[in-house]
Amino acid sequence: MSFSMYLSPEDEGSLLSIDLQAIVSNWQTLTARLSPGCQAGAVVKADAYGLGADRVAPALAAAGCRRFFVASLEEGLRLRPLLAGLEILVLNGPFPGTEAAFAAHDLIPVLNSLEQVAGWAALADKTGTNRACVLHLDTGMARLGLRAEQASLLAADRSMLSRLGLIMVMSHLASADQPNDPLNSRQLAAFQKISQLFPGLETSLAASSGIFLGPAWHGHWVRPGAALYGVAPNADAPNPMTQVVRLQGKIIQLRDVDAGDSVGYGATHHMAAAGRLAIVAAGYADGYFRSLGNRGYGFVGERRVPVVGRVSMDLIAFDVTAIPTEALSPGAMIDLIGPDLTVDDVAAAAGTIGYEVLTALGRRYRRHYRGGSMA
Ligand SMILES: *Cc1c(COP(=O)(O)O)cnc(C)c1O
Numbered sequence: 001m002s003f004s005m006y007l008s009p010e011d012e013g014s015l016l017s018i019d020l021q022a023i024v025s026n027w028q029t030l031t032a033r034l035s036p037g038c039q040a041g042a043v044v045k046a047d048a049y050g051l052g053a054d055r056v057a058p059a060l061a062a063a064g065c066r067r068f069f070v071a072s073l074e075e076g077l078r079l080r081p082l083l084a085g086l087e088i089l090v091l092n093g094p095f096p097g098t099e100a101a102f103a104a105h106d107l108i109p110v111l112n113s114l115e116q117v118a119g120w121a122a123l124a125d126k127t128g129t130n131r132a133c134v135l136h137l138d139t140g141m142a143r144l145g146l147r148a149e150q151a152s153l154l155a156a157d158r159s160m161l162s163r164l165g166l167i168m169v170m171s172h173l174a175s176a177d178q179p180n181d182p183l184n185s186r187q188l189a190a191f192q193k194i195s196q197l198f199p200g201l202e203t204s205l206a207a208s209s210g211i212f213l214g215p216a217w218h219g220h221w222v223r224p225g226a227a228l229y230g231v232a233p234n235a236d237a238p239n240p241m242t243q244v245v246r247l248q249g250k251i252i253q254l255r256d257v258d259a260g261d262s263v264g265y266g267a268t269h270h271m272a273a274a275g276r277l278a279i280v281a282a283g284y285a286d287g288y289f290r291s292l293g294n295r296g297y298g299f300v301g302e303r304r305v306p307v308v309g310r311v312s313m314d315l316i317a318f319d320v321t322a323i324p325t326e327a328l329s330p331g332a333m334i335d336l337i338g339p340d341l342t343v344d345d346v347a348a349a350a351g352t353i354g355y356e357v358l359t360a361l362g363r364r365y366r367r368h369y370r371g372g373s374m375a
Contacts, residue, residue, distance in 0.1 A: 013281040015333065016365035017246040018051050020059040020372025026228045026241050027060055030211055038218045041067035043207070043225030045075060045091065050287075050359040051229060051244070052367070058082050059372030060228075069223055073098055076107040089134055092144070099123040103131050110134045110170065112144035117154060121163040130165035135198065139171045139190040140183055148194055155197035168202040168221065169195045176209035176217075177234055184213055209233040231354035232344050243342055245358070247365070248333035249280035249288075249298065249316065263317050264309025269294055275321030278305070280334055283314040287360030288336065289350040292316075296349045298334040299341055300327065305334065 031040045042065045048056035057068055057079055067087045070076045076090045093109045093116045094102055102109050103123060111117045111133050124130050135154075138145030146154065154160060171191045175181035191205050203219035208227035210217045212234055232239035255277050263269040263277065280298075284290045293310040298318055305318045318334055337346055343354040350357065 013252075014250045014286070014336075014365050015248045015368060016361060017248070017368045017370060018055070019242075019244050019246075019370045020055060021370065022230065022242040022244045023051075023056055023228050024059055024063045024372060026230065026244070027063060027065060027224070029240065029242075030208075030222070030224050030227060033211060034218055034222065035215045038215075038220055038222065039067070040211075040222050040224060041065065041069055041087075041089075041204075042228060043069040043223050044079070045069060045071035045225065046359050047075075049225060049229050049355065050361045052369070053079055054082060055369050055372065056228075061086055062372070067221060069225075073101060073107065077101075077105055080105050080107065093136075094119055103127065108132045108134060108167070110136050110144075111164075112136045112146075114146065114150055114154065117146075117160065117164065121160055124163040124165070130163060132165045132167045134168045134170055134204075135164075135166055135201075137169055137171045137191065137194050139187040139194070141172050141174050143172070145171060148190070151194050151197060166198065166201055168204055169198050170204040170221075170223075173205065173207065173210045173213075173217070176207065176213055178236075179213055179234060184210075184217070188217055212237075226355055226358075229358055230343060231358070232342075235344075239342070239344065243339070245337050245343060245361070246335065246339070247282075247337040247361070249282045249336045251278045251328065251330055251332050251334060252281050252315075253279040253330060254320070254328060255279065262309075264293070265312060266310055269309040271319075273321075275319060276323075276325070277308065278318045278320045278328060278332075278334060280316045280318060280336075281314065282316055282336065282362070282365075283312045285313045286362030286364055287357070288316060288362075289352065289357075289360070291350045291352075292346070296346065297341070298336050299338055300332075300334055302340065304340075 042060045044053045044057045047053045069089045076088045089108045091110050093112045136145035175183045204221040205219050206217045206222045208224040211222050227233045227241050230241050230244040257271050259273050261271045282288045290311045296307040300323050305320050308317050308319045343357050347354045347357045
């Protein structure tokens with residue numbers, strides 16, 4: 001059953017605009033930094049960081065991206081029909097028993113443990129074919145990947161290696177967004193040392209931030225995610241990436257308040273003077289974090305308006321007293337993320353990182369995609 005007969009699209013609350021052309025241009029910006037022999041894939045896990053992998057991945061494929069990274073088998077299966085002939089790598093690797101599904105759908109697992117290695121070799125025994133896979137080496141995250149001594153064991157096991165179809169070794173940097181952290185060089189040295197045990201394979205070390213550490217960190221493939229979506233790769237330097245997201249909160253009511261009136265749950269804000277509030281249709285259920293209560297802000301045109309009181313599940317109050325009355329009416333929009341208010345700005349106000357702001361963006365927003373046509 002559809003309710004569209006009751007609603008024109010403009011009635012449907014807050015609007016999330018996603019600029020696919022900006023994502024493509026960010027991918028091209030990153031690609032332009034790479035040395036010959038190095039290519040950029042694209043990380044589209046978690047539904048392309050909440051922006052819609054079914055739209056983002058085909059747009060990047062049309063721009064020439066050939067290798068895509070997802071987190072799980074399920075994410076890979078969803079993308080497979082949209083990326084015919086292109087590589088999809090699954091970062092979490094196979095759970096025992098799912099190896100055949102990887103093979104059947106042409107998904108390349110990242111093998112993160114000796115158990116996953118053994119499972120992939122067992123599939124080769126069963127089917128008589130070595131299928132492509134990637135080996136993850138841990139160099140300092142202690143998250144996924146073989147420890148150095150496990151990698152040495154595997155490298156010495158010719159029979160196991162001969163059943164694997166390894167195409168690449170990879171590792172992941174823990175502190176690449178802080179270029180001066182000595183861990184970056186230590187991880188690079190460790191990766192170079194361990195990857196020598198697997199000669200002749202492609203290498204991959206850098207995600208978004210690692211690309212900006214310099215060519216030594218690039219290897220054959222870089223794996224950017226966040227930077228594609230406009231997040232700053234280095235928190236202390238100007239952001240070279242183009243903003244991708246605009247989030248416009250719809251005003252559903254404007255109301256006058258008196259000096260001393262309290263606003264919202266817990267009465268955490270009291271009006272210092274009489275004024276005017278705009279009540280916007282978004283809340284923590286939409287990923288507008290509750291921590292933004294009394295800390296976040298929006299923009300009306302070029303004018304900054306503060307969040308007052310707590311963020312509710314579905315509503316946010318902005319103090320718009322400073323905005324001329326005729327400039328706002330119910331149905332007008334306040335930028336919650338926009339030209340003057342980046343994903344990283346919102347994250348800073350919320351006490352988190354841009355990654356979390358993006359992946360939390362709610363499913364209730366009307367979504368509008370721009371650019372990225374396949375033509
Ligand atoms: C998520 C992830 C990436 C992408 O990281 P960004 O910081 O978003 O560029 C790359 N590699 C691995 C292993 C990841 O888990």
